[in-house]
Amino acid sequence: MTAVLPATGPTTVAAVDLDRTLIYSASAAGTTEGLQVVEHLDGAPLSSATPASWELLAELSRRAVLVPVTTRTEAQYGRVRLPVVPRYALCGNGGVLLADGVRDPDWDAWAAATAAEAAPLPELLAPLEAVAGEPWVRTVRAAEGLFGYLVAHSRDGIPEDWLAATTDAATAAGATLSVQGRKVYVVPAGLSKAAGLLRLRRLLAGEGPAPRLLCAGDSLLDAPMLLAADAAVRPAHGELHEQGWTGARVAVTDATGAAAGEEIVRWLLARA
Template identity: 85%
Template sequence: MTAVLPATLAAVDLDRTLIYSAAAAGDTAGLEVVEFLDGAPLSHATPASWELLAELAGRALLVPVTTRTVAQYERVRLPVVPRYALCGNGGVLLADGVRDPGWDDWAAGVAGRAAPLPELLGLLGAVAGQPWVRTVRAAEDLFCYLVAHARDAIPAGWLADTAAAASAAGATLSVQGRKVYLVPAGLSKAAGLLRLRRLLAGEGPAPRLLCAGDSLLDAPMLLAADAAVRPAHGELHEQGWTGARVAVTAATGAAAGEEIVRWLIARA
């Protein structure tokens, strides 16, 4: 691992950071479709951001860090194939596209410090029959999430009560668009990313860490970075969240994704 380690590791969230649904993009005119689901366009990016992402991959070790499952991640058409990718909120490592079983063991141990997955799933499943709920699912046997028909339809009172119950169960609640995630507190993008950086470095110096993300699940990763950037939209922006080494884009929507890639290139 250490023989090809570059000086900089660029860890980047995908949804609402690099890629955008039609609703989150702001305007899909002129955008490139980078993900299809059942033959229909699902995620978009500016053509420039996709070209620049290939440039970034030539300057730094580009590591996508996403809450997506492996199957969901593999739907995204990246301009380069990253050597490493962290899926499942840091709970799954893909190395050259192959799942690392040793990493699975580590993640299972970390997730086991929270309440059992069926208990967390039950917090979401209790409202599965409500008209505002589209689906409730488990992901990678590590965490679970709810998909609502619309973000505005999610009851604020239910969110507050579920966040409190999740915290008591050793989990974190995060709202990303129409999705509500319940993730064991120890299973984080930051924990996975820092573990990967240690393994890559071995006995040598750790690479400089640049990070980008938009959600509460990204916050620890942004704070752990040597320098980080978040878009001027999303869960963190709505909460007015910031950090000493965290920049904020001027743009929103898909244009922010392009600004983020340019920001990373300038520092890689």
């Protein structure tokens, strides 16, 4: 990690969640007209953003250290075509650090030790695998050997009683449950975007002052990161919005869908 740190610490870090914050599936975007495809899967368009947000994101990366912070695995993150290649990216809910596109092994060791503070991964996966054969479930997977998630065919198809029971089981196992669209994540509580980002912030600071931290995100897994920021913004949609969640230094967009993604980049750029 030390070899890729700057000689002098940056003044501002802009940490941005990807899905439903910066990039959007067709169902989450609100519209497909005029959007720029930024991710393909098996040759088919998967995620988009407004062209303006992509242009502004390149400008943001010139004014601040842009750090994508995502629950996606390294491979899933690699499908997204950003207008610039960020020097740092946090994948696996903070459990994987890419520095100049290269995975950092020391960070992997830290993440494994942190995840070990919760129940073993098979125990975290058990409530998800117990319903893997149900018609509403598309797939159940482990991510980076650190946490598990379930993908349903639709958000409406996920039984609320199962969610409640699985939330209780996750809490008892030292984990956090989060619903993001049709995905249900069960993640060790200590393995958070906030923990990873604050660790990276300390490393970037070196012996100097910590850089100012700007954050954006839409889900329960983003909430600690937003609260830890010097200033933050969330879209007027998603898991946090549905719960009416806010914070003293957390702004909320006027727009929803892909338009909110553009508003978020403009908000960050105005403060970088």
